[in-house]
Amino acid sequence: MFKAMDVLSSDYQSVVPNTGTCLQLSFSSVLSRPPVDPIQRSLPQLQLSIFYVLEPFTNLLCACINSEMTVHPYLTRRFLRLVRQTKTILSSFLVRPFIPVHTASLGPHSFTSDQSNVVDATPFIKDFNLTSSGSAGILSSKVHPNCCIAGINPPTQKYPLPHKKWTLFWKLPLISACRKVWYRLLYRKLPHRSLLNHLIPVNFPTVTCSICNSGTDTFEHFIYQCPKKWQVWQRT
16 A cells, blocks of 8 residues: 555646546645635535536636536635635646647647547556556556555554544545655654664664754654654644
8 A cells, every 4th residue: 555655646747637537526636735725624525527617619628607606606616716816726737628729739848638528547547657658548447456556465554543534534635745644654654764774774774863863763753753853744
């Protein structure tokens, strides 16, 4: 599981999704970083199809106008306002379905638009780098799990949280990078010096904290005993 978490992209900058796939994504899954202002608890779980529509003549995404806000109109206006005011930053890949085909090939960050509307997660899965470059075609529901678990040994320790709390954890509106940190924290698998020295002594010959140089970098020191790291954790 840790290996699978490590290969997950944090922002999918190179992904070019089609409009149909984007409309099925949830608000929480396209966040580049959490919103500045507090938001309603239900907002992160809503699909983008509530906030955006497919323009039939151009095959591009566009924001809903008032007459199209038939589901959760208040939350829709709230979401679009947060985006306009840059109080919430969406992932960069979501910009591409808004760009016309004739301008997609221009500029330093050109790309080839995907004009299909079939929901297809293949571009995201390929960005995980789970498959070799020679692989072709859409990954089936059977092949994808096999790629994720290849080379991973079954866990030998108990789960640190009960099932209900795990469900709440996976529903939290966290970006991939933050979720990986908290997941490792729960399993006490954060890469502190003591652990790295135990696993890779050649590359990490000492257990002294490389930040404060004042103690052994144990799990506890990594989390809250190191004064400099503690300042970072308070902002996480």
